[in-house]
Amino acid sequence: MAKPMHLERQEAYEWPVSVYLLFGGFGGALMTLAFVFHFFAATAPMVGLSVISGLVMFAVAGAFLVFFDLERPINAIYSLNNVAKSGISWDVVLIALNYVFGILFIIPEYAELIGLGSLGSALAPYQVFFGAIAAIAGFLFPIISGGLLAAPASIPLWHTPALPLLFLVTSFALALSFVGSIFSVSGTVYTVFIGGIMGLSLLVFGISLAYLEHTHNGPIEAKEGMHRMLKKVRFVLLYPIVGLAFPLVFSIYLFFAGASFTWSLPVLAAAFFLGGFALRNCVVNNGVQIYPWPY
Amino acid sequence: MARYGMVIDLRSCVGCQACSAACALENQTPYWSDKWRTKVMDIEKGKYPNTSRYFVPTICMHCDEPACMTVCPSKATFKNDEGFVLVNYDTCLGCKACMAACPYNARYVYDKNDVRKAQEVYGDSAQHSHVHIDKCTFCQDRIARGMEPACVATCPTLSRVVGDLDDPNSEVAKAVSTGLAKPLRPDLDTNPRVFYIY
Numbered sequence: 001m002a003k004p005m006h007l008e009r010q011e012a013y014e015w016p017v018s019v020y021l022l023f024g025g026f027g028g029a030l031m032t033l034a035f036v037f038h039f040f041a042a043t044a045p046m047v048g049l050s051v052i053s054g055l056v057m058f059a060v061a062g063a064f065l066v067f068f069d070l071e072r073p074i075n076a077i078y079s080l081n082n083v084a085k086s087g088i089s090w091d092v093v094l095i096a097l098n099y100v101f102g103i104l105f106i107i108p109e110y111a112e113l114i115g116l117g118s119l120g121s122a123l124a125p126y127q128v129f130f131g132a133i134a135a136i137a138g139f140l141f142p143i144i145s146g147g148l149l150a151a152p153a154s155i156p157l158w159h160t161p162a163l164p165l166l167f168l169v170t171s172f173a174l175a176l177s178f179v180g181s182i183f184s185v186s187g188t189v190y191t192v193f194i195g196g197i198m199g200l201s202l203l204v205f206g207i208s209l210a211y212l213e214h215t216h217n218g219p220i221e222a223k224e225g226m227h228r229m230l231k232k233v234r235f236v237l238l239y240p241i242v243g244l245a246f247p248l249v250f251s252i253y254l255f256f257a258g259a260s261f262t263w264s265l266p267v268l269a270a271a272f273f274l275g276g277f278a279l280r281n282c283v284v285n286n287g288v289q290i291y292p293w294p295y
Numbered sequence: 296m297a298r299y300g301m302v303i304d305l306r307s308c309v310g311c312q313a314c315s316a317a318c319a320l321e322n323q324t325p326y327w328s329d330k331w332r333t334k335v336m337d338i339e340k341g342k343y344p345n346t347s348r349y350f351v352p353t354i355c356m357h358c359d360e361p362a363c364m365t366v367c368p369s370k371a372t373f374k375n376d377e378g379f380v381l382v383n384y385d386t387c388l389g390c391k392a393c394m395a396a397c398p399y400n401a402r403y404v405y406d407k408n409d410v411r412k413a414q415e416v417y418g419d420s421a422q423h424s425h426v427h428i429d430k431c432t433f434c435q436d437r438i439a440r441g442m443e444p445a446c447v448a449t450c451p452t453l454s455r456v457v458g459d460l461d462d463p464n465s466e467v468a469k470a471v472s473t474g475l476a477k478p479l480r481p482d483l484d485t486n487p488r489v490f491y492i493y
Contacts, residue, residue, distance in 0.1 A: 008400075010394075010395060011394065011403070011404075012391040012392070012394035012395035013391060013395060069390070069391075070388050070389050070390055071387075071388070071389020071390075071391070071404055071406065071426045071427070071428075072387065072388055072389045072425070072426050072427070075369065075386060075387065075388045075389070076388060078368070078369035078370075078371070078386045078388060079368040079369055079388060079390075080368070081368065081369045081370040081386070082367060082368050082369065082370045085365045085366070086365070086366055086367060086368040086392070087366065087392070088366070088368035088390055088392055089368040092368070148366075148392065148395075149395070151366070151396075152362055152366065152395055152396040152397075152398070153362075153398060153483055154362070154395065154396060154397060154398040154400075155395060287395075289400055291336055291351065291353060291399070291400055292398060292399065292479045292480040293336065293338055293349075293351055293479075
């Protein structure tokens with residue numbers, strides 16, 4: 001029997017790709033925030049921790065991609081052959097830049113501690129330069145990795161600039177609430193984190209609406225993909241409710257009521273983590289294609 | 296150098312799938328996993344009693360501007376001198392970016408199970424010993440020997456014709472230049488070399 005022609009789920013990407021997108025974006029956002037923290041005395045103690053956390057997240061992201069997604073992990077050595085055009089090659093470059101310049105950025109902070117005082121002194125004048133490179137590479141990572149999905153026109157559910165933007169902003173919301181959580185261990189909840197999270201939540205809300213509009217008015221494959229996503233309880237519960245509405249409402253309440261709970265930022269970080277994973281996982285899983293039949 | 300292309304006449308395709316079988320035998324594609332380099336899709340159009348049924352044989356379009364080649368991080372997907380889009384099995388990562396990028400869904404994973412099964416079925420003559428992303432090669436080895444691709448040679452209704460798109464006297468070039476044969480999704484600017492008459 002010939003195969004009936006209908007909407008079929010894409011067969012290229014599976015759940016490890018969503019882990020890669022989440023942890024890679026998280027790591028990239030942490031690197032960028034570390035550079036911002038460097039300029040403010042109150043947040044300066046978070047620089048080293050953010051960079052180290054960011055590099056750990058990149059390691060998790062890379063490990064998932066290499067060991068769970070690539071069919072031939074050993075051939076990853078060829079992944080830099082097409083830096084001019086391939087988004088995957090760019091991802092590898094950005095991760096490498098984050099490792100090299102992220103480490104150079106924090107060496108002056110810890111040089112005395114690890115017995116590399118002279119090296120720290122030598123690198124200190126260039127610290128801002130190193131940090132800027134790592135920050136730019138970190139900022140670009142969620143955009144480029146989201147672009148891997150968004151660039152090809154073959155899967156219309158993904159084919160929109162709203163998707164990498166959504167990945168970018170949700171990554172920053174997660175990273176900011178994560179760092180804020182660590183700050184709040186001391187018992188102080190900084191309003192700047194709450195304000196930042198509120199702003200990012202509003203952005204996530206706006207971009208989510210733009211993405212919904214793309215799927216609503218887009219090709220039949222995009223509509224079908226979103227329809228399948230909305231039929232999944234785990235998506236509806238974890239993204240629109242836990243990962244979007246809850247942080248938005250809760251951060252607005254915390255900011256305007258001046259409320260201060262030490263548990264608020266860890267709860268927000270958990271919500272962003274769950275929502276971020278649900279978003280990426282369901283978007284990846286529900287990309288559908290139809291053969292471009294001529295009739 | 297000839298610029299090979301193919302025209303598939305959907306008006307005469309009967310959906311017998313001899314093309315799929317011939318391709319599987321010629322290129323040892325993993326039919327046991329229901330993976331094919333060329334497969335025939337079945338379209339039902341309209342509602343009873345005004346219905347019609349069509350068969351659409353699918354294949355790699357060997358685009359002049361292939362989306363799969365652009366996204367390949369290792370340049371394992373490349374175009375040879377004749378413009379056939381091919382895969383270097385030795386450097387393919389299996390990242391599947393090409394599968395996601397191809398708007399014609401022409402690729403599949405030749406996975407570990409397929410490699411093992413191919414060894415069982417074909418023994419020492421197995422063509423594929425590595426995991427890779429597989430696709431139609433336009434039977435370039437047959438073309439080099441002056442033969443038609445296996446799917447073309449076996450089609451009982453002569454629905455598939457192959458020829459030089461730059462030779463104005465070839466059947467393929469005539470069908471394309473008169474507008475009788477059209478590419479799929481021309482809006483994507485991939486410039487496919489496979490055209491359909493419908």
